[in-house]
Amino acid sequence: MPPDPFFAGPGLDRADHLRANPAAISALAAHAEARALAWDNGAPALDPDGRLAWQAIEGEPELFLGLDRDAPRFSALPDGAVPIDARAHFTLLTMLRTDEAPTFAAALSLANWHRRHGFCSVCGTGTAPNRGGWSRACPSCGAEHYPRADPVVIMLAEHDGRLLLGRQPHYPPGRYSALAGFVEPGETIEAAVARELFEEAGIEVRDTRYIASQPWPFPSSLMIGTHATAIGDSLTIDHNELDDARWFTRDEVLSALAGESAAPFQAPPHSAIARTLLEHWVDGLK
Amino acid sequence: MPPDPFFAGPGLDRADHLRANPAAISALAAHAEARALAWDNGAPALDPDGRLAWQAIEGEPELFLGLDRDAPRFSALPDGAVPIDARAHFTLLTMLRTDEAPTFAAALSLANWHRRHGFCSVCGTGTAPNRGGWSRACPSCGAEHYPRADPVVIMLAEHDGRLLLGRQPHYPPGRYSALAGFVEPGETIEAAVARELFEEAGIEVRDTRYIASQPWPFPSSLMIGTHATAIGDSLTIDHNELDDARWFTRDEVLSALAGESAAPFQAPPHSAIARTLLEHWVDGLK
Numbered sequence: 001m002p003p004d005p006f007f008a009g010p011g012l013d014r015a016d017h018l019r020a021n022p023a024a025i026s027a028l029a030a031h032a033e034a035r036a037l038a039w040d041n042g043a044p045a046l047d048p049d050g051r052l053a054w055q056a057i058e059g060e061p062e063l064f065l066g067l068d069r070d071a072p073r074f075s076a077l078p079d080g081a082v083p084i085d086a087r088a089h090f091t092l093l094t095m096l097r098t099d100e101a102p103t104f105a106a107a108l109s110l111a112n113w114h115r116r117h118g119f120c121s122v123c124g125t126g127t128a129p130n131r132g133g134w135s136r137a138c139p140s141c142g143a144e145h146y147p148r149a150d151p152v153v154i155m156l157a158e159h160d161g162r163l164l165l166g167r168q169p170h171y172p173p174g175r176y177s178a179l180a181g182f183v184e185p186g187e188t189i190e191a192a193v194a195r196e197l198f199e200e201a202g203i204e205v206r207d208t209r210y211i212a213s214q215p216w217p218f219p220s221s222l223m224i225g226t227h228a229t230a231i232g233d234s235l236t237i238d239h240n241e242l243d244d245a246r247w248f249t250r251d252e253v254l255s256a257l258a259g260e261s262a263a264p265f266q267a268p269p270h271s272a273i274a275r276t277l278l279e280h281w282v283d284g285l286k
Numbered sequence: 287m288p289p290d291p292f293f294a295g296p297g298l299d300r301a302d303h304l305r306a307n308p309a310a311i312s313a314l315a316a317h318a319e320a321r322a323l324a325w326d327n328g329a330p331a332l333d334p335d336g337r338l339a340w341q342a343i344e345g346e347p348e349l350f351l352g353l354d355r356d357a358p359r360f361s362a363l364p365d366g367a368v369p370i371d372a373r374a375h376f377t378l379l380t381m382l383r384t385d386e387a388p389t390f391a392a393a394l395s396l397a398n399w400h401r402r403h404g405f406c407s408v409c410g411t412g413t414a415p416n417r418g419g420w421s422r423a424c425p426s427c428g429a430e431h432y433p434r435a436d437p438v439v440i441m442l443a444e445h446d447g448r449l450l451l452g453r454q455p456h457y458p459p460g461r462y463s464a465l466a467g468f469v470e471p472g473e474t475i476e477a478a479v480a481r482e483l484f485e486e487a488g489i490e491v492r493d494t495r496y497i498a499s500q501p502w503p504f505p506s507s508l509m510i511g512t513h514a515t516a517i518g519d520s521l522t523i524d525h526n527e528l529d530d531a532r533w534f535t536r537d538e539v540l541s542a543l544a545g546e547s548a549a550p551f552q553a554p555p556h557s558a559i560a561r562t563l564l565e566h567w568v569d570g571l572k
Contacts (some may be wrong), residue, residue, distance in 0.1 A: 008474045014483060022303050081337070106472025113471060116429070117407040124405035124412065134470070142403070147471050151437045151508050184420070184434050185399060185506050186392025188294045189499040199302060210496035213475040222437050224510075238303070 003280045005214035005225070005273040011067030011102030012073055019064065028072035029060045034195050037075035039106055043089045045105050050097040052104060062114075064132030065107055067154065077129070088216060091206055092284075093271040101271075105215045107204065112219035113147040121145065135254040148214065151199045153192045154180035156277050159206055159230040163253060164201060166245035168236075175264040176246065176256075178274040180223070182217040193226050201245045202236025205229060211257070211280055214273040223273045227281070252280055291511070291562040293378070297388030298352030305350065305417040305441045314358035320494035322347045323361035323393055329375050330390050331538035336383040338390060350391055350418030350493055361393055363415070366401050372504060377559040387557075391501045394419075396506045399433040407431065422435070435501065435508040439478045440466035442563050443491055445516035449539060449567065450487060451551065452523075452531035460552040462532065462542075464560040466509070472521075479512055486520025491515060497566055500559040509559045540568055 002248035018024045021101070028034060035054035037046035045053040061074040089108075095106055108134060117136055118125050125140035135147045155163040156178055165176035179194035183189065190208040197203050214223040237245050248256075248264065255263040257278060269275040304310045314320060320407050321340035324331040331339040340359070347360040368562060375394075382390055395417060403422055406413050411426035422431045442464055443450040451462035467482035471477065476494045491514035500509040524529050534542075534550065542548040554560040 005474075007331055008477070010480075011472060014470070014481065016481070017526075020333075041351060056329075102472060108472075109358045109471035119407050119410035121403040121405050121407045121431075124410040126410065145407075146433050146468070148428075149469050149471050149473070150432075155369060169418055169523050182432070183435050183508055184300070185395035186293075186388060186503065187435070187508075188291075188501060188512070189508070191294070191388075195300065195302070215472045215474060216542055217472065222473075222475070223383060224475070240303075248514075251439075255437060 003212050003276050005212055005223075005276040006098065006271040007101045007105040007217070008212070009099070009102040009216050011106055012068055014066040017136075019134050025064050025132050026060060028064065029057055029074060031069040031072050035071065035073060037065065037073070039075075039078040041085060041088055042078055043092055043202075044107050046092060046095055050095045051253065052100050052101065053228055062129045062133045063107070063110060064134075073103075075112050075133075077133075078111050080118075089218065090269075090271075093269070099268065102215075103218045108147070109215060109220040110147055112217060115121065116187035116219070117145060117147075140264070141236075147220065149220055151183040151189075151224055152180055152221045153189055153196060153218070153224050153226060153276070154178045154182055154273060155193050155197065155208070155226045155228050156281055157201070157203060157228050157230045158281075159233040159247065161277075162201065162233070162249050164197075164235075164245060164247055164255065166200065167243040168241070168242050171243075172266065175268065176248070176265040177268040177272065178277055179245070179248075180274075183224070189226065194226055197230070200238045200241050202234070204231045206231060211277055212273065214276070216273070224281055225273045225277045227277070233279040249281055250285055252279055289562050289566045291509075292384065292557040293387045293391040293501050293503070295385065296389040297392055297522075298354055300352040300411055300422075304473070305420050307542075309417050310344060311369050315343055315373070316352065317358050319357040321357065322357060323359070325361075325364040325397075327371060327374055328364055329378055330393050330558050332378060332381055336386065337380045338386050347414045348419045349393070349396060350420075351389065361397070361419075363400050363419075364397050366404075374505065376555075376557075379555070383446040388501075391503045395435070395501060395503035395506040395528045396433055398503060401508065402432075403431060413464070423539060433506065435476075435506055436464055436504070437469040437510055439469055439475055439482060439510050440464045440559060441479050441483065441512045441514050442567055443487070443489060443516045444567075445489075445513050445533065446517040448532055448533040448535050449518070449564075450483075450489065450516065450525060450531060453484065453529040454527070455529050455549075457529075458552065461554065462530075462534070462551040463554040463558065464563055465509075465531070475510055475512065479514055479549045480561070482510070483514065486524045486527045488520070492517060497563055498559065500562070502559075505538050511559045511563045513546070513563070536568055536571055539564055543568065
């Protein structure tokens with residue numbers, strides 16, 4: 001079984017079949033138990049105990065998030081004028097409860113998409129939310145646009161018992177993590193893994209295996225976690241992409257995961273699938 | 287190792303690092319061995335032997351597809367006014383050579399994206415190809431837009447040795463195939479598999495496993511092929527999505543894959559990852 005990254009899980013019942021039925025959605029918005037997600041600084045607001053904050057509904061919010069048992073859950077589109085402070089959002093993740101994370105991911109990812117898709121890419125006309133906020137429709141050319149989830153491969157490359165991890169320039173000091181990159185049109189998951197590892201670190205790989213996936217709402221990605229076997233360990237680092245990349249032993253990874261002060265690097269946070277991949281890797285070597 | 291679906295494979299060397307260097311791309315376009323892809327009726331043109339048709343370069347084409355060893359490969363954006371005849375494109379796939387398929391997928395997927403993304407989704411202004419055609423830039427708000435690969439889950443659900451396959455309304459007579467659906471923002475691959483199977487067929491699943499992936503350029507998807515174990519076999523079919531769904535035994539699947547006249551259904555074509563998944567399944571049961 002794949003391990004469960006943060007943000008993974010069932011979340012709300014999305015009740016997709018209701019989205020095409022505006023009358024049904026209006027009736028749900030008028031339901032006594034219907035609530036709307038509260039937003040703060042461009043992200044879902046949290047209670048002090050790390051739960052999503054919900055409030056009474058005014059009017060009919062643009063986004064129908066789904067059902068929490070029988071209780072309808074909605075959200076207004078957050079104020080697009082609020083600049084997104086990604087650093088503040090990452091701080092939120094240290095407080096967000098695991099069982100609330102899937103709904104947080106869905107709401108923020110959807111909101112992020114709406115923020116950048118107010119106009120029709122086919123003809124340039126302003127569009128409006130449709131299907132309970134799960135698409136936008138163009139009143140001019142009739143195109144319907146659906147929220148994207150951009151597939152990203154993220155991978156542990158292993159050679160002779162050691163893992164390749166890298167540092168992106170924006171990482172906190174000492175942090176190393178799994179290399180990653182967007183899947184391009186015309187690629188398989190395996191081809192994207194091979195291309196990214198060769199581009200960023202100059203290594204060739206075989207036997208790419210899928211481990212787990214994770215929705216990542218910054219802004220709206222699908223992280224596809226994999227493990228690949230490197231054919232050699234000689235690195236050619238693309239310094240436009242990475243500050244550094246190095247091979248780490250299992251003991252070094254264990255030390256980093258344990259947060260030891262003498263650890264050779266700082267492990268990624270619990271919200272990152274890279275950490276899940278590292279935990280899964282050391283676990284499999286027991 | 288995952289099996290290799292049609293369209294999978296390395297294709298051209300995408301030489302991504304050159305995309306940000308317009309001078310390098312111009313020099314490649316002027317190379318003696320540089321060629322541009324020929325298009326016909328909105329799709330890459332094929333020679334009689336199923337190879338992609340290339341022609342001499344006039345000017346500098348918008349799309350830099352990559353390198354075939356040292357030979358630069360480009361494409362002009364095909365005429366957006368040509369209506370896309372998907373049926374004709376599927377007929378092309380019966381002629382397209384397997385080793386040419388990855389480049390066909392990349393070029394058509396990229397062209398399909400440009401066709402529907404001439405305007406900035408953030409502000410509505412007309413955009414222009416950038417980075418050798420691997421993005422479009424907005425001259426007004428500065429947004430850069432990257433071609434999408436929409437993740438789609440496609441799955442074999444198994445119960446007691448039988449597989450669930452379904453018929454979409456547009457399928458040829460007798461065709462049954464794996465159920466499929468888009469991954470939504472906020473979902474893992476596994477959650478999308480569970481949601482789609484419950485929505486379309488009313489079944490619950492566990493133990494979803496990744497099998498293989500495939501780029502699918504109609505218009506621009508990443509097919510993520512999986513296998514899941516159904517908890518029960520009682521079906522509740524969503525007739526808005528499916529004409530029918532049924533359970534098939536291994537012998538029935540083998541008969542369909544062999545194209546026997548007495549087969550209980552017509553198997554998906556060799557270009558579809560659904561066929562790869564079926565072949566992988568019967569193979570694993572040997």
